[in-house]
Amino acid sequence: MKRRDFIQKVGVGSLAVGTSLASSNVANAATQFKWKMVTAWPKNFPGLGTNANLLAKMITDMSGGRIKIKVYGAKELVPAFEVFDAVSNGIAEMGHSGAYYWKGKTEATQFFSAVPFGLTAQEMNAWLYYGGGMELWRELYKPFGIIPTATGNSGVQMAGWFNREINTFEDLKGLKMRIPGLGGEVLRRAGGTTVNMPGGELFTSLQSGALDATEWVGPYNDLAFGFYKVAKYYYYPGWHEPGSTMEALINEKAFNSLPKDLQQIVLMACKAANMDMISEYTARNNQALDALINKHKVKVLPLPNDVLRKLKQISDEVVVELANKDALSKKIYDSVSQFRAQVTQWGVVSELAFLKARML
Amino acid sequence: MKRRDFIQKVGVGSLAVGTSLASSNVANAATQFKWKMVTAWPKNFPGLGTNANLLAKMITDMSGGRIKIKVYGAKELVPAFEVFDAVSNGIAEMGHSGAYYWKGKTEATQFFSAVPFGLTAQEMNAWLYYGGGMELWRELYKPFGIIPTATGNSGVQMAGWFNREINTFEDLKGLKMRIPGLGGEVLRRAGGTTVNMPGGELFTSLQSGALDATEWVGPYNDLAFGFYKVAKYYYYPGWHEPGSTMEALINEKAFNSLPKDLQQIVLMACKAANMDMISEYTARNNQALDALINKHKVKVLPLPNDVLRKLKQISDEVVVELANKDALSKKIYDSVSQFRAQVTQWGVVSELAFLKARML
Numbered sequence: 001m002k003r004r005d006f007i008q009k010v011g012v013g014s015l016a017v018g019t020s021l022a023s024s025n026v027a028n029a030a031t032q033f034k035w036k037m038v039t040a041w042p043k044n045f046p047g048l049g050t051n052a053n054l055l056a057k058m059i060t061d062m063s064g065g066r067i068k069i070k071v072y073g074a075k076e077l078v079p080a081f082e083v084f085d086a087v088s089n090g091i092a093e094m095g096h097s098g099a100y101y102w103k104g105k106t107e108a109t110q111f112f113s114a115v116p117f118g119l120t121a122q123e124m125n126a127w128l129y130y131g132g133g134m135e136l137w138r139e140l141y142k143p144f145g146i147i148p149t150a151t152g153n154s155g156v157q158m159a160g161w162f163n164r165e166i167n168t169f170e171d172l173k174g175l176k177m178r179i180p181g182l183g184g185e186v187l188r189r190a191g192g193t194t195v196n197m198p199g200g201e202l203f204t205s206l207q208s209g210a211l212d213a214t215e216w217v218g219p220y221n222d223l224a225f226g227f228y229k230v231a232k233y234y235y236y237p238g239w240h241e242p243g244s245t246m247e248a249l250i251n252e253k254a255f256n257s258l259p260k261d262l263q264q265i266v267l268m269a270c271k272a273a274n275m276d277m278i279s280e281y282t283a284r285n286n287q288a289l290d291a292l293i294n295k296h297k298v299k300v301l302p303l304p305n306d307v308l309r310k311l312k313q314i315s316d317e318v319v320v321e322l323a324n325k326d327a328l329s330k331k332i333y334d335s336v337s338q339f340r341a342q343v344t345q346w347g348v349v350s351e352l353a354f355l356k357a358r359m360l
Numbered sequence: 361m362k363r364r365d366f367i368q369k370v371g372v373g374s375l376a377v378g379t380s381l382a383s384s385n386v387a388n389a390a391t392q393f394k395w396k397m398v399t400a401w402p403k404n405f406p407g408l409g410t411n412a413n414l415l416a417k418m419i420t421d422m423s424g425g426r427i428k429i430k431v432y433g434a435k436e437l438v439p440a441f442e443v444f445d446a447v448s449n450g451i452a453e454m455g456h457s458g459a460y461y462w463k464g465k466t467e468a469t470q471f472f473s474a475v476p477f478g479l480t481a482q483e484m485n486a487w488l489y490y491g492g493g494m495e496l497w498r499e500l501y502k503p504f505g506i507i508p509t510a511t512g513n514s515g516v517q518m519a520g521w522f523n524r525e526i527n528t529f530e531d532l533k534g535l536k537m538r539i540p541g542l543g544g545e546v547l548r549r550a551g552g553t554t555v556n557m558p559g560g561e562l563f564t565s566l567q568s569g570a571l572d573a574t575e576w577v578g579p580y581n582d583l584a585f586g587f588y589k590v591a592k593y594y595y596y597p598g599w600h601e602p603g604s605t606m607e608a609l610i611n612e613k614a615f616n617s618l619p620k621d622l623q624q625i626v627l628m629a630c631k632a633a634n635m636d637m638i639s640e641y642t643a644r645n646n647q648a649l650d651a652l653i654n655k656h657k658v659k660v661l662p663l664p665n666d667v668l669r670k671l672k673q674i675s676d677e678v679v680v681e682l683a684n685k686d687a688l689s690k691k692i693y694d695s696v697s698q699f700r701a702q703v704t705q706w707g708v709v710s711e712l713a714f715l716k717a718r719m720l
Contacts, residue, residue, distance in 0.1 A: 058628055062422060064621030117718050120711060122482060122515070125635065126642035155482070156710035218710070237713035261424030265625070268418055272631035275485065282486035286699075286706040293705075300709060308717045339646075344718060345653075346646040349660060350516035350578070351480060352715040353597035355707055357668045358477050 033258065035069045038087070040080040040097035043073025046224060047217070047284070048246065051152045051277045052096040055248065058269040063262055069094065087249040088144045095249035096151060099137075100181045105144065107322055108329040111336055112137050112148070114157075114241035116183050116315035118336070121153040121243035121278045122351075123343045128245075131339045136332045145252045151270040152246035152277030155285070157238030158222065159303055160215030161231035163206065166303060169310045178202060178214040182322070183240025186314045199225070206230040215240065219288035220281060228296045235303050239311055246277065393618065395429045398447070400440040400457035403433025407580060407644070408606065411512045411637045412456040415608065418629040423622055429454065447609040448504045455609035456511060459497075460541045465504065467682055468689040471696055472497050472508070474517075474601035476543050476675035478696070481513040481603035481638045482711075483703045488605075491699045496692045505612045511630040512606035512637030515645070517598030518582065519663055520575030521566065521591035526663060529670045538562060538574040542682070543600025546674045559585070566590040575600065579648035580641060588656045595663050599671055606637065 037056055041049040056069035074080035077092065084102045087095040099112035112133075119127060127133040128150055141148045160179070166172065173191035184194040195211060205211040207230045214231075215238065216222050228234070248270045255263060292298040303311075323333030397416055401409040416429035434440035437452065444462045447455040459472035472493075479487060487493040488510055501508045520539070526532065533551035544554040555571060565571040567590040574591075575598065576582050588594070608630045615623060652658040663671075683693030 058624070061624040062621055062628055064619070120714065122638060122642055125639045126646070129636060129639040130643035156714045158709070219706070236709040237717055238710075239714070239717055242714045242718075259424070261422055264418070264421040268422055268628060268632045271635050272628045275631050275635040276489060278482060279485045279489040282482055282703065282706070283490035283699075285710070286486070286702040289706050289709070290702050302709075302713060303717075305717075305720055309720045312717070312720060339643075342646040342650050343642065346579070346642070346649050347715055348719070349518070349596035349649070349662075350598075350645070351711060352719075353662060354480065354516045354599070354602045355712040355715070357597055357599055357663075357665075357672070358602075358704060359708070359712075360665055360669045360672060 031066065031259070033067045033093075033262070035067060035093035035254065036077065036091070037069050037071045037094040037096060038077050038083045038092040039072060039095065040074055040083050040101060043071070043076065045073075047154070047220060047277065047281055048096075048152070049073060051246065051273055051280075054276060055096065055151055055269055055273040058272060059266055062265045062269060067258075067262060067265070071096075084144070084146070084249065087146055087251050090145075090251050090253065093251045093254040095146075095247075097247055097249065098244065099148070099247050103181075106140060106328075107325045108140055108332050110182055110322065111329075111332045112140075112245060112247065114181065114183075114244040115319060115336070116186055116240045117242070117312050118319075119243055119340060119343065120347075120351075121155045121245075123340075123347070124153065124243045124245055125150065125274065126343065127336060127339045132335050133339075136328075136335060140328060140332070141249075142252075147250040147252050147255055149248050149250070149267060149270045150245050151248035151273045153274065153281075154217055154241070154244045154246070155278055155281045156218070156243060157215065157241040158218050159235035159238055159240070160213055161206065161222070161227045162213040162233045162235055163209075163231050164212065165233060165301075166235065166307060168304070169307050172307070176210070176212045178205075178211055179240060181240070182315070182318055183215070185318050186240065186311055189314050189318070190311065203227065203230060218281065218285045219292055220284035223288040223292055228292055228298045232299060234292065234298050234300045236300065237303070239303070239308060239315070248273075391426065391619070393427045393453075393614075393622070395427060395453035395614065396437065396451070397429050397431045397454040397456055398437050398443045398452040399432060399455065400434055400443050400461060403431070403436065405433075406584060407514070407577070407637065407641055408456075408512070409433060411606065411633055411640075414636060415456065415511055415629055415633040418632060419626055422625045422629060427618075427622060427625070431456075444504070444506070444609065447506055447611050450505075450611050450613065453611045453614040455506075455607075457607055457609065458604065459508070459607050463541075466500060466688075467685045468500055468692050470542055470682065471689075471692045472500075472605060472607065474541065474543075474604040475679060475696070476546055476600045477602065477672050478679075479603055479700060479703065480707075480711075481515045481605075483700070483707070484513065484603045484605055485510065485634065486703065487696060487699045492695050493699075496688075496695060500688060500692070501609075502612075507610040507612050507615055509608050509610070509627060509630045510605050511608035511633045513634065513641075514577055514601070514604045514606070515638055515641045516578070516603060517575065517601040518578050519595035519598055519600070520573055521582070521587045522573040522593045522595055523566065523569075523591050524572065525593060525661075526595065526667060528664070529667050532667070536570070536572045538565075538571055539600060541600070542675070542678055543575070545678050546600065546671055549674050549678070550671065563587065563590060578641065578645045579652055580644035583648040583652055583656075588652055588658045592659060594652065594658050594660045596660065597663070599663070599668060599675070608633075 078086045083095040099109040102109040175192040438446045443455040459469040462469040535552040
């Protein structure tokens with residue numbers, strides 16, 4: 001039934017009499033939207049898949065059931081790496097994924113998930129909501145008919161699991177590691193070999209020696225995968241992903257067909273889900289790290305400063321090359337790198353100084 | 361008009377025929393709620409007052425106008441320090457303030473705004489949403505008929521503006537400083553004198569010498585107050601308030617009278633506003649600090665490690681004393697201090713390690 005027919009049949013117009021609500025608002029209340037949300041994660045995957053479930057539930061609850069969203073795990077409706085296309089083509093009204101998966105569409109997407117030595121979760125959100133980042137992200141996805149927004153952040157990730165110690169920069173040479181995105185490009189230039197494979201194959205590949213190392217997320221997800229059984233060393237910090245943003249993709253036409261109150265509900269639910277995920281990861285990583293160290297006796301080690309310093313030099317080169325791909329990439333790079341310069345200065349007197357003081 | 365009468369008069373029941381929506385939901389769509397929100401801030405005060413405005417607007421927008429909220433600055437309806445009572449008594453349905461203002465009601469409220477050497481914004485939210493903090497907060501406010509939740513965070517504050525250099529712990533002796541809450545108690549035990557006065561009087565008090573020092577918030581708010589004109593030294597980090605939570609207070613009866621979708625809208629709007637404020641402060645502090653250093657030539661200095669170490673020892677004593685006031689205070693203290701111990705360990709390998717690596 002079309003919305004107009006429905007409104008005529010139930011005669012909503014008369015309801016508006018005697019109230020100060022516009023009839024269009026009341027009409028909205030009786031119109032239902034059934035949406036699909038495709039995700040790049042296994043269904044119910046802790047932190048990522050569960051955030052997609054939460055987002056869908058928040059939208060349904062806040063809309064009083066006017067939007068119902070069915071969440072699909074990777075491969076249930078489309079494969080993980082087709083989430084972007086599915087939302088662009090209207091196969092699904094929403095998607096839940098990470099922007100760096102779409103670098104094949106346009107390389108600059110990588111600025112909106114994780115940049116080596118880039119922004120932490122708090123800084124990334126500051127750039128997105130108050131530093132011009134969101135407007136640039138929308139500009140980037142506009143040609144694809146997609147409205148992007150942030151719906152979560154993993155916080156600082158771990159450098160990963162290694163089957164040997166990393167004492168010098170030379171130890172990275174010949175290292176076979178699963179590390180995607182810009183971080184992978186940095187490792188290749190450092191002399192390593194990157195291997196791309198789904199999360200589910202990492203455990204056996206580490207066990208068989210097909211991989212020497214892998215990064216994944218952080219203690220919360222890594223503990224669940226059991227990597228501690230097959231790799232001896234757990235390195236930090238996650239220089240390659242200091243605050244990975246998860247994205248909600250919204251089909252533009254589907255969004256525009258919503259009444260204004262439901263549009264706001266969809267966008268604000270994403271913002272609340274964004275707060276939720278970083279809180280979940282901070283709390284759960286914290287518990288899981290404790291279990292890894294005290295129960296499973298994992299060796300948690302810092303990457304040596306000299307190694308980090310060299311990785312940072314290469315990272316800066318890789319990011320500048322990305323910036324020079326096209327005009328929009330340059331515009332995004334200029335925005336985020338100016339923001340990073342200032343926020344680093346602020347971080348020195350705020351987060352960094354306080355975290356050090358608390359350790360005294 | 362009571363809701364029941366209203367529903368009967370407009371005959372909403374018939375509207376539900378032919379739709380899959382429960383009639384109660386449709387009834388909701390035609391019921392309007394006019395709420396008041398009293399705040400502890402001057403109307404439109406940057407960051408704090410503007411967050412209250414934003415919160416009210418989000419609720420109205422997401423509800424399609426079914427909840428309209430009039431925001432009152434401090435003194436417009438009730439004075440700043442009567443916000444809690446006003447919400448408790450139903451004079452206003454909502455409040456926007458900081459929990460440490462209510463220590464006169466019950467001392468444990470201080471755990472929910474800022475604790476010296478306690479949790480950062482990200483950690484505080486992790487404790488509230490995923491570490492049991494929110495449940496304890498609700499238990500604490502339950503006897504007052506108030507549902508509390510987080511609606512913002514200032515992030516790490518600055519130690520404050522000083523008219524003299526602080527080189528040793530002894531330099532704190534005799535210092536006349538505006539510093540409220542637990543931090544103030546710490547300073548008193550360190551030999552200082554604390555003075556309580558509204559924000560608007562700080563500038564002239566510093567100028568006249570009635571105050572030697574004041575903390576306020578951070579560069580964003582402090583720049584606007586012009587403190588750089590009357591105090592030479594700007595110290596960091598804000599050991600006394602590492603991540604101050606702003607609270608939304610909701611009158612329990614008013615909340616319970618809302619249909620379920622509007623209840624969700626109110627709570628999720630607070631969560632989205634919480635994400636918004638820390639993003640705003642991170643972005644704006646960052647810009648303001650740049651102006652203070654480069655335009656106004658402010659001397660931004662770290663408190664010496666020895667001073668911080670001693671302040672931390674005293675802080676721990678003060679917080680333990682607070683914990684021993686009553687059983688609920690003890691329960692809250694046990695929860696937050698266990699959380700802090702673990703999250704500090706996680707912070708060492710994540711935020712702290714990354715922020716240091718980025719400076720190499």
